[in-house]
Amino acid sequence: MFITFEGIDGSGKSTQVRLLAEALEAAGHDVIRTREPGGSPGAEEIRALVLQGDPERWSPETEILLFTAARRDHLERTITPALAAGKVVLCDRFADSTRMYQGLSRGDLRAQVDDLHRLMIGREPDLTFLIDIDPAVGLARAKGRQGHEERFEDMGVAMQARMRAGFLELAREFAPRFRVIDGARAPEAVAADVLAQTQAALAGRA
Known part of the structure; x- marks a missing residue:
């Protein structure tokens, strides 16, 4: 099963990926934890290009191409082989983030994002x-967090608000696969909801 975590910056996705991986491994599942942009050597090199530097370093159109290139390498070298081996793949961000960050919040480019994703x-x-x-x-x-990958955080709270609204709209658009989780609670409470829904989904595929 291929499971992704989405949300605005600071939503706690990475913590929830880790907690779910630990719970699934304890239950006997073979789990791969990965992230985007990144998750393979080539994609990690692209990550450094897109997440560091001035907020206006790249145009939205260029970002779409860079993120898609990173995702293709990630898919070929990490995700597809892991799924073929019967593993559960947990990924911190995937194409829905590109639909939001480049396709919606930085311009009206959603159609281009979806076209490249399909191809x-x-x-x-x-x-x-x-x-x-x-x-x-x-x-x-x-x-x-005071890290070095703050290019998108530096775009400010107004962009984060547009992103949140856009993610909620995506959840309605792709309702069969999305689960909206209240992230304002303690991480353990969020993790309990995530684990319960993951277990139900895994049982449905057995």
């Missing part, structure tokens, strides 16, 4: 968790 990627996750949180809270958390 070069050709698959959606089996299950997507949207960790929903207030944009101001998420941005404060993200900025508090």
Whole structure:
């Protein structure tokens, strides 16, 4: 099963990926944890290009091409082989983030994102968790990390608010695979919801 986690910056996705991986491994599942952009050597090189530097370093159109190139390498070298081996793949962000960050929030380019996705990627996750949180809270958390990959956080809370609205709309558009989770609670409470819904989805595929 291919499971992705989406949400605005600072929503707690990475924590939930880790907690779900630990719970599934304890239950006997073979789990791969990965992320986007990144997840393969070539894609990690592209990650450094797109997440660091000035907020206006790349145009939205260029970003779409870079993210799609990274995703294609990730798919070929990590995701597809793991799924073929019967593993559960947990990915921190996938194509839905590109639909939002480049396709919606930085311009009206959703059609171009979807066209490239159809041509070069050709698959959606089996299950997507949207960790929903207030944009101001998420941005404060993200900025508090004080890392080097803050290019999108530097675009401000207004962009995060547009992103949140866009993610919620995506959850309606792709309703069969999306689960919206309240991320304002303690991480353990969020993790319990995520695990229960994952277990139900896995049981449905058995």
